[in-house]
Amino acid sequence: MVKIIPFAAVRPTKDKVSLVVSRSYEDYPTNELNATLSYNPFSFLHIINPGYKFHHDISGERRFSLVRNRYLEFIEENVFTKDESPSLYIYKIKTRKGDFCGIFAGASVEDYQNNSIKKHEATLQTREELFKDYLKTVGFNAEPVLLTYPDNAEIDAIITTVTKEIPEYEFATTDKAVHYLWKISNLKIIDTIQQVFKKMDCVYIADGHHRSASSNLLSEELKSNNPDHTGKEPYNYFMSYFIPESNLKIYDFNRMVKDLNGLSKEEFLIQLDEHFRIENRGDDLYKPSKKHHFGMYLDGEFYSLYLRKHYEFSNSLSELDTHILYITVLKPILGIEDLRNDNRIEYGYGKYNTIKMKDFIDQDKFKVGFSLFPVKVDQMKKISDEGLKMPPKSTYIEPKLKSGLTIYEF
Known part of the structure; x- marks a missing residue:
């Protein structure tokens, strides 16, 4: 059985979304990183590289705290807004290599622990601990774990129906990809999707082994420090992107x-x-x-x-x-x-x-x-x-x- 939950996402406003989203920080060559930070004040890179504001490299706990500060500033400046109700989100990417379409949802830490979320890659404990400390300080997760599930006709039908509607976002990025996002707030549709996942024996981590391992560590720490723990707290889940196996592309x-x-x-x-x-x-x-x-x-x-x-x-x-x-x-x-x-x-x-x-x-x-x-x-x-x-x-x-x-x- 696989458990997923909707969540109230914090998202960029429609007019700024194409300026906010970024690739993984490590994916940027130095010259492109500096150019983006210099000419795009809305880039998410400003949040994860907070030392740029002070023209100074900052690391460790000090950097984590400043990441939190930059994030709150983006909210205060209305670059980000939070959805009013928990939702699932269908996200589609059209690229020159093909199209990808899946669902943003919260994945269960308990499923990770009981191997309903299966792993194929060894992780480094030092990296797990470092990212756990980072998550604890900043209080948010902006990089989803990529999970893959067996192709399912019922989920495909829901996605086909929802994606005929006008999306929340439609924007292009400089890699010539076009991105679309639809929000599912209808409780009946959410429940149907959840019930389909409950019938699955497991899902598989495609990418994000360290992120999921760190989320597990954080959940255990916050659970142990919370005498009123119920199991419903947000730290019992981590943001994931669920994509059908046939839509996953693996290169060498x-x-x-x-x-x-x-x-x-x-x-x-x-x-x-x-x-x-x-x-x-x-x-x-x-x-x-x-x-x-x-x-x-x-x-x-x-x-x-x-x-x-x-x-x-x-x-x-x-x-x-x-x-x-x-x-x-x-x-x-x-x-x-x-x-x-x-x-x-x-x-x-x-x-x-x-x-x-x-x-x-x-x-x-x-x-x-x-x-x-x-x-x-x-x-x-x-x-x-x-x-x-x-x-x-x-x-x-x-x-x-x-x-x-x-x-x-x-």
């Missing part, structure tokens, strides 16, 4: 390594031969077209690496290409134990991923690069169902949601 990350761990090119290829059938593709750009095929770029040439048929699998994780590359190449041959923190490895993603990888290696920034076939939703689900965890940077998932569109207060 490549891996680039700075050296061959003391091996010559020939020695490296000989060791690869144990697990892979290797073909030299020369300057023909090679990208894998199916699972267990890998691309490699080394010394000005592309290679295809096909996993040998005698390779044995033990569970769903052992079949995952990012895991296979780690246990056959990255760890035993190239000596990379810690995929998160070893500075000899970096990751790339995007439309021109393989070309960028080639350019970096040709410029001697890296010695070798690997491209992989994207993970499928069913693989992700199976790994979650078995309680296993993917290696970091196994999936690049879209949609990437904007910050500051709907805000959930605790």
Whole structure:
């Protein structure tokens, strides 16, 4: 059973919404970040980067408090307003790659704890604690967790009906995407959607493992400090965007390594031969077209690496290409134990991923690069169902949601 709740969102006013919403802070190159902060006083970036007002970098608890102050200023200046009644929100994004449509709602911390919300990625405790402290101080959540659910005809029908109405928002952003938001305040429709989710065994985290883990920590802390705890408090939920599995897009990350761990090119290829059938593709750009095929770029040439048929699998994780590359190449041959923190490895993603990888290696920034076939939703689900965890940077998932569109207060 999956529990979702409506919430009264704090949202930008219609005339400012396109100016307020932002991408994730880490997604901005320095020059674009500075330009946005300089020329757009309504950007949500001013809230999460409060030191800009003082031309000073601020971190830690001091920054968290200033984030809270900037947020309250946006409310006082009527950049944000709060909806009068709890609602669900249908959000649609039209992009050049396709359309995405889902529902903003509150997801249950209890579901997270009992594994009705399933995970596929390991989290770092330090990051969990840091973001928990941040949430506790600022008192709101502006970045939803991306959750995916099995396609459902009843929810699809409701979305089709609601989206025929005039939206609350319709605006474009500089990435040439068009955004739409519809508010569902009708209690009967809300209840119908809730009942459909109650019939589901589980949903899956697609993106936002640290955000959901931090919300869980915060809920436990506030619960323990509240002698009148009822279970209905806002901290028992966290803002999420629920999207059907068929509408989720998963792309690949490549891996680039700075050296061959003391091996010559020939020695490296000989060791690869144990697990892979290797073909030299020369300057023909090679990208894998199916699972267990890998691309490699080394010394000005592309290679295809096909996993040998005698390779044995033990569970769903052992079949995952990012895991296979780690246990056959990255760890035993190239000596990379810690995929998160070893500075000899970096990751790339995007439309021109393989070309960028080639350019970096040709410029001697890296010695070798690997491209992989994207993970499928069913693989992700199976790994979650078995309680296993993917290696970091196994999936690049879209949609990437904007910050500051709907805000959930605790």
